[in-house]
Amino acid sequence: MARKNTGNWYISCVTSLIFLGGIYLVIVAFTGTTDIYTNLPWAFYAFFQVAVIAAGISFICKSWGIHKKRETKYVEFDTSFLRRVIVDEHTGEECVVFGSPESTFRKACRRDWPFENIDEDANWIIEDARGNDITRKRLSDYDGIARIVPKYGVERVSDYHSEERSYSSIEDSVEYYD
Known part of the structure; x- marks a missing residue:
C-alpha cells in the first residue's frame, strides 16, 4: 500500500476506498431488495464509481497539499527590530x-x-x-x-545554590591524618 506524506495527514487511495465503500454499504442496506441477483450489477457499477471517486479524492488531496494545520493569517514583522x-x-x-x-x-x-x-x-x-x-x-x-x-x-544557576559551592575550596585540598 503506497502512502504519501502530505503534511500531517496520510491519505491513500485504499483509505479513500474503504471510507467510500462503507458509505456505499450503508446506502445499499437502506435501498436494497431481497433478491441479491438484481443488486449484483448495480453493486459492480457502484464499486467502480467508488474507485473513481476515491482515486480523484486521493489525487486532489496530494496535489493540493491539504494539511491538518495551515496558517492563513498574515503575520507582519517589525523590520526595525x-x-x-x-x-x-x-x-x-x-x-x-x-x-x-x-x-x-x-x-x-x-x-x-x-x-x-x-x-x-x-x-x-x-x-x-x-x-x-x-x-x-x-x-x-x-x-x-x-x-x-x-x-x-x-x-550555572544550580551551581550557585548547591551545597558544594558553600564550602571554601581550601577544605577540598586539606588532607587529615589520624
Whole structure:
C-alpha cells in the first residue's frame, strides 16, 4: 500500500476506498431488495464509481497539499527590530533575542533573559561560529547563529545554590591524618 506524506495527514487511495465503500454499504442496506441477483450489477457499477471517486479524492488531496494545520493569517514583522539566534552551550537550546540594529548582543539578551542554565549576573560571553567574542557588537554586525558560554568555567544557576559551592575550596585540598 503506497502512502504519501502530505503534511500531517496520510491519505491513500485504499483509505479513500474503504471510507467510500462503507458509505456505499450503508446506502445499499437502506435501498436494497431481497433478491441479491438484481443488486449484483448495480453493486459492480457502484464499486467502480467508488474507485473513481476515491482515486480523484486521493489525487486532489496530494496535489493540493491539504494539511491538518495551515496558517492563513498574515503575520507582519517589525523590520526595525533584528532577531538573532543564540544557542545555549550547555543544553543546546536555541533562543531568539531581538533588538534594534544598534543595540548590542548583551543588551538584547538582558532585555528578556531566555537562558535558564546560565546566571544573568555571571560572567558570560557570546561567541560567533569561529569563537570570537561578539558580546559588545551590534546586532547588525553579525547575522549568523551565535552561542552563549560562561566566561570562566561552568557557571550555572544550580551551581550557585548547591551545597558544594558553600564550602571554601581550601577544605577540598586539606588532607587529615589520624
